[in-house]
Amino acid sequence: MxxxxxxxxxxxxxxxxxxxxxxxxxxxxxxxxxxxxxxxxxxxxxxxxxxxxxxxxxxxxxxxxxxxxxxxxxxxxxxxxxxxxxxxxxxxxxxxxxxxxxxxxxxxxxxxxxxxxxxxxxxxxxxxxxxxxEAPSVPDVLAFTAAGEDAASAGQALAAILKSQKAPSQTAVLAMKKSGRWLIWKKHLPLVATLEQSRKGKIVYQSYNPAVCACEPPEAGGLKKQAELWQEKQEELAALWSAIHSYNSSKGKPPESLKELTRPFPGNILGGTTPLMKQEFAALRAASAQQPLQASAQPSPAASPDGTAAAGGNGSVEDTANRSKGQPPFFSQPLAIIVDKQNHRLAVTSGNIILRNYAVGLGGGKTPEGEFVISDKVVNPNGHDNGEFGSRGMQLSDTNYAIHGTNEPDSIGKDESLGCIRMKREDVEELFAMVPMGTKVQISKGVLPDELLLPGERYPSRTPLDQTNPNKVYHWLN
Structure with a gap:
């Protein structure tokens, strides 16, 4: 001694x-x-x-x-x-x-x-x-972020954040598994580390993975609970952030109120709102006004070699006050849709992170490949929820192709449509609620993992009936 x-x-x-x-x-x-x-x-x-x-x-x-x-x-x-x-x-x-x-x-x-x-x-x-x-100061701001499991364990996940003058005093890092070039967003991501600024400005890295640090990690029950609460908010914030981006792209300015995003058809950019969206709208709008909204995610992004999320994919959500100062949400790249004709999969992505991966029915060579946008969102196409287009329809650009429900659920996973993308009812209703008008869609082959990604607790999908369109008969190529 x-x-x-x-x-x-x-x-x-x-x-x-x-x-x-x-x-x-x-x-x-x-x-x-x-x-x-x-x-x-x-x-x-x-x-x-x-x-x-x-x-x-x-x-x-x-x-x-x-x-x-x-x-x-x-x-x-x-x-x-x-x-x-x-x-x-x-x-x-x-x-x-x-x-x-x-x-x-x-x-x-x-x-x-x-x-x-x-x-x-x-x-x-x-x-x-x-x-x-060198003890870390008591954190006045606790932030969370997520990164590829290799990068998170190596302490690389927060390099960009820690260089920022707006870096929080403590950040907890969650780990996402990799699947090829994709990072997989799931509920209850494991806590792998915290990074905290000491009183001298140095960064103190604490691993919560015994295999990595060769130590007995501190008790993390409280942090894990906060991490779960943080995760619960991110998908709703991603939908709202993407809707603000879509409105800004079409109008040249951010929406003045949440109502501008949820008008009756055809102004229904967003399928519906949640209490969290009402609470966070002002902060996210302020963030979008102070920080240019990032370009839409590339349909086939490549993950960086160390497994961190693509630029804008591994930011952090702090509190409302910090977002109002220009901090975007974790999913800072707008949501996008990717359809894989080879695997019969449809994924919701942000950058190189997959939030959902659904099974879909396609039309083989009749389903076109290329890039589209959602140009029309309608509840109960042609006036009912149990017809050939199911309870939701999302038209792809100005074409006769759409993503919609079906009254033939056995066709999911097969090539039996005339070119449209068929989905199960609960899947298409969740997708309709998550992705806004203007969402980019890419259809190609061999780009998505085969594993389905469907959470036990679905995204809130209750949609007002004022998003029907009784004035039009849809003739999509079902």
Missing amino acids: KNSQHLKVYVQMHPDNKMAWYLLGKEYYKNGQHGKANYCFNQAGEVYEAFEHSKVPAEMLREYEEGLIRENRQRHESRLRLRRGLLVLLLLLLMLIPSAVAPGVNLDKSGFSVPEAAAGDLEEPVAAEPADE
């Missing part, structure tokens, strides 16, 4: 000496203080990696450690000699003025007057713990 004390003093005086941090960590580890050891190893950075993965003789490390301790002890003894000399000089001066008591001086039982500060300096100084010196 004596060595630990000298090394603690040394790293306080030389915080940039990574070798000293590494040796202090080894002392803590030897004494069973693994939490403090891991903190020191994090400060040691590449020195820890180099020495832990190389065969450096133990004698060399001991010699280096003894040199640091000897240097620190000599410096400490030199300071003590100087302080004692000053104390003796001060006592002599006080003896020449017996009738006066100097300010800040206490008289002890022996009659000697000892300055309070000097008396304390005579004792062996006990250094503050490095963890206290």
Whole structure:
């Protein structure tokens, strides 16, 4: 423990000496203080990696450690000699003025007057713990984000956020699994790490994955619960953000109110609203006005090599106040639809993140390939919910093709339509509610994973009946 004390003093005086941090960590580890050891190893950075993965003789490390301790002890003894000399000089001066008591001086039982500060300096100084010196400040803003599991575990997920002047004081990182070039958004994503700014502005990385940190992670029950609540909001915020983007693209300005997005047909840009949308509309509108809305997601994005989300795909939602200062939601790229004719799948995406992956019925070669937009959204096409187009229809550009429901559910997964995209009722109603008018649609082959992505608790899909269109008979190529 004596060595630990000298090394603690040394790293306080030389915080940039990574070798000293590494040796202090080894002392803590030897004494069973693994939490403090891991903190020191994090400060040691590449020195820890180099020495832990190389065969450096133990004698060399001991010699280096003894040199640091000897240097620190000599410096400490030199300071003590100087302080004692000053104390003796001060006592002599006080003896020449017996009738006066100097300010800040206490008289002890022996009659000697000892300055309070000097008396304390005579004792062996006990250094503050490095963890206290570098302890993260109490976070006034707790943010969440998600990234590919490899990148999140490696601590790379927040590189862009941490460079930002608007970076939150603490950010929790959730991990998304990869499927080819895609990241998969699911409920209850695992918490893998937190990053927090210390009082000195350094970033403290805490892993919650025992296999990665080789440690016993802190209790994270509270953080996990907050993460689940954060996740519950993101899809509704994505739908609202995408609707604002769509309105802005068509009108050249953001909507003044939420009602402008949910007018009766044909002004029904958004299928419906939720209490969260009403609460967050003003903040998201302000964010869109201060920060140019990003271009729509590319239909076939490539994930970056380290597994982080594409630009705009791994931002964070903080609180309403921060979004009103220009912070977009997590899904900052507008929602897009991708149809895979090879796998009979339809996915809802944002950047290179998949939020949904549905099974659909197609028409084989009759289903066109290419890029379209949703130009018409109608409830109960042709006046009823159980006809050939089901309860919802979304027309693709100015064509006779559409995404719609069906009264032939057995055709899902097959090529039996005349070119349209058929969906199960609960799937098409959820899709109708999630994606706004103007959403981009790309139809191609071999671009989506085969695994379905359908949450147990669906996106709110109740839609006002004023989105019907009794004035038109649809003749889509069912």
